[in-house]
Amino acid sequence: MFITKKHLSRRTVLRGMGATVAMPFLDAMVPAQTVLRKTAAQPRTRLACIEMVHGCAGSTQDGIDKHYWMPTSGGADFDFTMILKPLEPFRDYLTVVTHTDLPPAEAWSAAEEGAAHFRSSAVFLTAAHPKQTEASDVLAGTSIDQIYAQQCGQDTPLPSLQLGIENVDAAGACGFNYACVYSGPISWSSPTTPMPLTIDPRMAFENLFGDGGSPGERAARQKANRSILDGIMRELGVLQKDLGTRDRHRLDTYLESVREIERRIQKIEQHNASGLHREL
Template sequence: MVPARRALAATAAGRKVRLVAIEMVHGSAGSTAIGIKKNLWAPAAIGGEFDLGPTSLVSLEPFRDYLTIVSNTDVRNAEAFTAPEIGGDHFRSSAVFLTQVHPKQTQGSDVHAGTSLDQIYAKAFGQETAIPSIQLCVENVDQAGGCSYGYSCTYTDSISWASATQPLPMTRDPRTVFDQLFGVGATPQERAERRAEDRSILDWLGTATRRLKKELGAADRTRLAAYLDEVREIERRIQRVESKNSSGEPRDLPEAPVGVPDSFSEHVKLMFDLQALAFASDITRVFAFKLGRDASNRVYPESGFKGAFHSASHHGEREDRIMDYQKINSYHVSMVPYLLEKLKNTPDGDGTLLDNSLVMYGSPMGDSNLHNHKRVP
């Protein structure tokens, strides 16, 4: 059911710590030799007087008081350790992002990495919630077996590992996430029947919601109404996406599930909205979110550059191409303030969700043109 009572309890309760770990692949323009000189990622100044102007982080300016930029960091365990591993950087890097363990080179089911940070966090802080952690992605291939350079596709598709041998699947479809958080119906078939009847999840909860409202004061009724409105609005947006993608019109992402928007920004915002709601209602306190897939050639026209992602990352050390690649980096980072603003505007204990959350953003690769893992963003 919609956990509205927990949403109100979370507002009044004590401090709860939360984690969002966001990975973007292919490193950054700021990790190149030219990018370092131009401060395309890390600002020139240290301390609190840094200038975000030249960097890909400029969209985070409204949140600079919350911001910590970690620079000059290498991800040694994503490098090749043996000759057969050379060239396989794109196909092992994501497995290292939150584990910091060198993955075993295998195309079989005997994968091996390490327990990821989000799962360590979930074991420490997520056991009191209905769902200890949730894993999301924007792209994946979701296939068994090998991908390339002798590495299992598992390493490319997941950043979250419950143990050294147990990678966790990342969910791409916002509908699946919505039903996991708020779905009415014991089975997928029952939930599909509710949607076929064009009934909102809130229609199923009308009696319980009315009863809860009678128990609340004016301020809590206002918060409850805002929470339920947000749930319904997200539900409508998902329904609009499903309707459009089921219309028979050509899709930009024909292989994607019907609930996945073709628009990158729309997809990311839906996922961020679901994360913020889950935090507000204390359904979970841990999210791992994979914004891209290594070697992806997706195009991001809203970035101002129409070239393909992977191809753009292989810039050949040309300054003009590095600056084009920075446009993609900047666009990706510009998605994050949407989540931060949602968290900042949501009360939590004596502060806000943003006050009580750690939001990480980074990449396990540095200069993708060189396939290195030095000075990672």
């Protein structure tokens, strides 16, 4: 018997002018007759930490009493609440952790009373009580996402991404003698180093897929309304010749999802540039 299956590295990327696109997991990335977990192609575990600022539905006493979030019972057979109901198909992969608290977000002195909102973001993933200061000598703790990134994120081009939806001043004081930086980033690479947030969707997209080329070349591509995928079409054609039917379909679906995100960003940019009112 002859094994002719072509093997691709899990690190395979498609490169073009100003673009680098990583590949989804493909069958071709598993060497023939090799158990997946014994190869470098073993899927990586991802960690996502999301903060909903100023609380959310269910964080009030009414929400607690009516179990908006927290199941009424523990164990594997818990009942899904109104808010958790969409996750029910993933029961076997889901763990709901309840009765947690972060005392470091509370005031530890009379001078800190009333400043919970100015501390909470810095406490969320660090579990550290922020130093009350308006200057640059901020002090909190290393956040759990960055500890994870240091241990598990070294095999990816970007160990971590910090994304936000609103701009928060990173300098100066925001209230109660706390620096504004405490109110923005939730990721801290060290007790004294908050990680800046990426707010602009275009910048986030370019961080993920843009590579090489000058700022002028990238601007020209955007002005011409060209896709970042246009630059990899030649390499894509060569690669697809060596893939099986299932891998080709999987790759096409993945690249279309990348293109769809790009289209959405382009539409937002075009609308913002038009000056027209946008309904939310």
